[in-house]
Amino acid sequence: MSNSPFWHNLFRPADKKRHGICDLWLDTPIFEGLTHSQCLTLVNEMPIRRYDIDEAIFTQGEIGIGTCLLLKGTVNICAGDKVLATMHEGDFFGEVALVIESPRTATAIASSESEIVFFLRPQLEQLLSQSPRLGSRLMQNLARVMANRLGSTNALLESYHVNG
Secondary structure: OOHHHHHHHOOOOOOOOHHHHHHHOOOOOHOOOHHHHHHHHHOOOEEOOOEEOOOOOOOOOOOOOOOEEEEEEOOEEEEEOOOEEEEEOOOOOOOOOHOOOOEEEEEEEOOOEEEEEEEHHHHHHHHHHHHHHHHHHHHHHHHHHHHHHHHHHHHHHHHHHOOO
């Protein structure tokens, strides 16, 4: 019986990589207030992709479908030829695409070999229909993240205007 694939799979340790991804998401403000179990349920459905140096994760103007969490490597967020930010392991970006279907406002390019996990809008929509309370918590978290980033952007633009 111990050689049975059924028993082997049933008692196999959980995927450590997925647990690590869950820990990274739980360190972000998007997943604030979620339990590890709730996060792991979402993470188990998230696609993971590797990118080569100088490969675009997404480009300015294309319609976004979700947010990215950088698992490994570095990613530059660019507008035109200007680097706006450099993302590192544990950083997330592109979160507006979880909320609205609109063109990306910047391009994300891998500046080193990178690995990214995606939280996609259809996953969030499914969560909202299956678990409205949990989905609502994520939406509130997203609203706070976007409001904070908008405030930071406004302050930066104001400093350019005053100092420029």
